[in-house]
Amino acid sequence: MRFLRRRDVAAVALALALFxxxxxxxxxxxxxxxxxxxxxxxxxxxxAAVAQMIVMAGGDIDLSLGSAMGLVNxxxxxxxxxxxxxxxxxxxxxxxxxxxxxxxxxFRRLPALIVTFAFSFIWLGFALVxxxxxxxxxxxWMTQLFSYSIPGIPEPILLLVVLAAAxxxxxxxxxxxxxxxxxxxxxxxxxxxxxxxxxxxxxxYLAAGVVLVLGGFSLTAESSSGDPNSGQSYLLLSIxxxxxxxxxxxxxxxxxIGAVAGAVALGFVSSLDSFFQISANLLFALQGLLLIVALxxxxxxxxxxxxxxxxxxxxxxxxxxxxxxxxxGT
Amino acid sequence: MSRVAExxxxxxxxxxxxxxxxxxxxxxxVWVSVAIIGDGSVFGTLRxxxxxxxxxxxxGLGQLFVIAAGNGNIDLSVPYVLTLSAYVASGLVNGxxxxxxxxxxxxxxxxxxxxxxxxxxxxxxELPPIVGTLAVGFVVETIYxxxxxxxxxxxxxxxxxxxxxxVSGVPYMAIIAIVLAGLVSLVLxxxxxxxxxxxLGQSRPAAELAGIRSGLVTFAxxxxxxxxxxxxxxxxAGYVGGASPDIGASYQLGSIAVVVLGGCLIAGGxxxxxxxxxxSLFITLLVTLTDLIHVSAGVQQxxxxxxxxxxxxxxxxxxxxxx
Numbered sequence: 001m002r003f004l005r006r007r008d009v010a011a012v013a014l015a016l017a018l019f020x021x022x023x024x025x026x027x028x029x030x031x032x033x034x035x036x037x038x039x040x041x042x043x044x045x046x047x048a049a050v051a052q053m054i055v056m057a058g059g060d061i062d063l064s065l066g067s068a069m070g071l072v073n074x075x076x077x078x079x080x081x082x083x084x085x086x087x088x089x090x091x092x093x094x095x096x097x098x099x100x101x102x103x104x105x106x107f108r109r110l111p112a113l114i115v116t117f118a119f120s121f122i123w124l125g126f127a128l129v130x131x132x133x134x135x136x137x138x139x140x141w142m143t144q145l146f147s148y149s150i151p152g153i154p155e156p157i158l159l160l161v162v163l164a165a166a167x168x169x170x171x172x173x174x175x176x177x178x179x180x181x182x183x184x185x186x187x188x189x190x191x192x193x194x195x196x197x198x199x200x201x202x203x204x205y206l207a208a209g210v211v212l213v214l215g216g217f218s219l220t221a222e223s224s225s226g227d228p229n230s231g232q233s234y235l236l237l238s239i240x241x242x243x244x245x246x247x248x249x250x251x252x253x254x255x256x257i258g259a260v261a262g263a264v265a266l267g268f269v270s271s272l273d274s275f276f277q278i279s280a281n282l283l284f285a286l287q288g289l290l291l292i293v294a295l296x297x298x299x300x301x302x303x304x305x306x307x308x309x310x311x312x313x314x315x316x317x318x319x320x321x322x323x324x325x326x327x328x329g330t
Numbered sequence: 331m332s333r334v335a336e337x338x339x340x341x342x343x344x345x346x347x348x349x350x351x352x353x354x355x356x357x358x359x360v361w362v363s364v365a366i367i368g369d370g371s372v373f374g375t376l377r378x379x380x381x382x383x384x385x386x387x388x389x390g391l392g393q394l395f396v397i398a399a400g401n402g403n404i405d406l407s408v409p410y411v412l413t414l415s416a417y418v419a420s421g422l423v424n425g426x427x428x429x430x431x432x433x434x435x436x437x438x439x440x441x442x443x444x445x446x447x448x449x450x451x452x453x454x455x456e457l458p459p460i461v462g463t464l465a466v467g468f469v470v471e472t473i474y475x476x477x478x479x480x481x482x483x484x485x486x487x488x489x490x491x492x493x494x495x496x497v498s499g500v501p502y503m504a505i506i507a508i509v510l511a512g513l514v515s516l517v518l519x520x521x522x523x524x525x526x527x528x529x530l531g532q533s534r535p536a537a538e539l540a541g542i543r544s545g546l547v548t549f550a551x552x553x554x555x556x557x558x559x560x561x562x563x564x565x566x567a568g569y570v571g572g573a574s575p576d577i578g579a580s581y582q583l584g585s586i587a588v589v590v591l592g593g594c595l596i597a598g599g600x601x602x603x604x605x606x607x608x609x610s611l612f613i614t615l616l617v618t619l620t621d622l623i624h625v626s627a628g629v630q631q632x633x634x635x636x637x638x639x640x641x642x643x644x645x646x647x648x649x650x651x652x653x
Contacts, residue, residue: 117586121635
C-alpha cells in the first residue's frame with residue numbers, strides 16, 4: 001500500500017476519474033478514433049508540463065514557457081516550408097537561446113522568475129518577427145509524425161506513456177537528472193557531486209528547451225498552422241500540471257508520471273466546454289481556479305497545523321508556514 | 331553635470347553609483363535620439379512621453395510597494411485589474427461628469443477587493459505570488475471578457491481632459507505622477523508603514539522579531555497596488571477614449587520594468603520612487619523611438635525584453651541578493 005502515499009498517485013486517479021466522467025457523458029470517446037481526438041489535444045500540454053517539471057525540479061520556474069511554445073510553433077509553420085535546414089537552424093538557435101537564459105540566471109545569480117519573465121517577451125517578439133499574424137502551414141511530415149498509429153494503440157496514449165517513461169528515466173536514473181534535482185535541493189550537494197552548478201543549470205535549460213521543441217512540434221501538428229500567441233495558455237497550465245502531479249516550488253524533487261497525468265487531467269477539464277456548453281472565456285477562469293485549488297489543497301495540511309498551533313499561542317508557527325520562496329535560492 | 335564638478339568627488343561617485351542612473355541616462359539618451367531622428371518638436375516629444383509615461387509610472391508606484399516588501403512578492407494581475415476598471419468606469423460614468431467621483435470610488439473598491447484576494451491567496455494558501463496573482467488575473471480577465479460586450483460609453487470629458495490636457499505645456503498626468511511619486515517617496519522613507527514595508531523586504535525574520543506584523547503589511551501592499559492599477563485604468567480609459575480588451579497589455583511587464591529600471595531591488599527592501607518616474611519616461615520614449623525607426627511589433631518586444639535582461643545582468647549579484 002506504500003504506493004498510495006506517493007505524491008503522483010492523486011494525479012493519475014484524478015485523470016482516470018475525469019476520463020470516467022467524460023466517457024459516461026459521451027461514450028463516443030471510448031472508440032479508438034474518439035480516444036485519438038480527445039487525447040491528441042493534451043499532448044502539447046504534456047510536453048509543456050514535462051519541460052516545466054525539469055525546470056521546477058532545479059528550483060526555478062519558467063515563465064517564458066508559453067511564449068517559447070508559440071515561437072517553436074511559429075518557426076515550424078514558416079521556416080520548414082522554405083527548407084528543412086532553415087527550420088532546423090532556427091530551432092537550434094532557439095535551444096541555444098534557452099541555454100543562454102539559464103546562463104543569465106546562473107551567472108548573475110538572478111531570480112529565475114524575473115529573468116524568464118523578461119525572456120518571455122523576447123520569445124514572443126521573435127515569434128512575431130517570424131510570423132506576424134496567425135497563418136503558415138505545418139510541414140506534412142510533422143502532421144504525419146503525430147497521426148501515425150500502431151493498430152490497436154491510439155498514438156496519443158503511446159506518446160504520453162513514452163514521454164512519461166523517458167522523462168522519468170532522465171530525471172531519476174541519469175547523472176544529469178540527479179544533479180538537476182540536487183541543484184533544486186541544495187547548491188552544495190551539486191558541488192559534492194563534483195559538478196559545477198553553472199553546467200548543471202545549462203543542461204537543465206537545454207533539456208527543457210529540447211522538450212519544448214517537441215511540444216511545439218505536437219502543437220503545430222495539432223493545429224496544422226502557426227500562431228505566435230498559441231502557446232500562451234500553456235504557461236499556467238504547465239505549472240498547474242506539475243503541482244497536481246506532486247511537484248512543488250521548492251525544487252529538489254520531480255514527479256514525471258504525475259506531471260503527465262496532471263496534464264491529461266487538465267486537458268480533460270479544458271475539453272469540458274465542448275461536452276457541456278460552457279463559454280470558452282469561462283475556461284480561463286476555470287483553469288485559474290483549478291490552479292488555486294490544487295495549490296490550496298497542498299497547503300490544507302499545513303494550514304490546519306497553523307490554526308491549531310496558533311490557538312495554543314505557540315510561537316513556532318513561523319517555522320511551519322515560512323516556506324523558501326522559489327527563485328530565491330540560498 | 332556642472333553640479334558634479336562643483337561638489338566634491340564624494341558626490342560624483344555617489345551619483346555614479348546611484349541605482350537610478352541607467353534610467354536617467356537612458357531617458358536623456360533616447361530623448362536626444364528621438365529629437366535627432368524625428369522631425370517633431372523636441373518638447374512635444376517630451377510632453378507626449380511624459381503623458382503616456384505617467385500611466386506606466388502610476389502602475390509602477392503601486393507595484394513598488396509590493397516589490398519593496400520582498401520575499402518574492404510581485405503583482406502580475408495589474409493589467410487585468412486595469413482593464414476591468416477601464417470597462418467598469420466607462421460603463422458607470424457613461425459621459426456624465428457628475429458620476430466621476432462615485433465611479434472612481436467604485437473602481438477603487440474593485441481594486442481593493444482584488445488586491446485583498448491576491449493577498450489572501452498568498453498569505454493564507456501560501457501560493458507563490460507570481461502564480462497566485464496570475465491566476466487571479468485570469469479570473470479577472472474572464473470577467474471583463476464576459477462583461478465587455480455589454481459596456482457602452484466613455485469616462486466623460488472631465489477625465490478625458492485630465493488624461494490628455496495640461497497647464498502651460500505641462501501635462502496634468504505628469505503633474506499627478508510627480509506629486510504621487512513624491513508622496514510615495516515620503517511614505518516609504520518617512521512613515522511608520524513605509525519603514526515596515528522596507529524592513530520586511532530587507533529581512534522578514536528580523537522584521538518579525540522586531541514586532542512587525544508581516545501579514546498585515548504585505549496585505550496592505552497588494553491592496554495599494556491593485557487600487558493604483560484600477561485608478562490608472564480609469565484615467566487610461568479617458569486617455570484612449572474608451573475601454574478595450576488589450577488596453578492594459580503593456581502594463582504587466584511595464585509596471586515591473588520601471589520598478590527594476592528605477593533602481594529598486596527586485597528582492598525588496600530598497601525603493602526609489604523618483605527612479606520609477608525616470609524609468610517610466612525612459613521606456614515610453616524608447617517605444618516612441620522604436621515607432622520612429624519603423625520596427626515591427628515583434629522587434630519592439632525583443633528590444634524591450636532585451637533591455638530588461640541587460641539591465642538585470644548589469645545590476646549584478648550583490649545588489650539583487652541583498653542581505
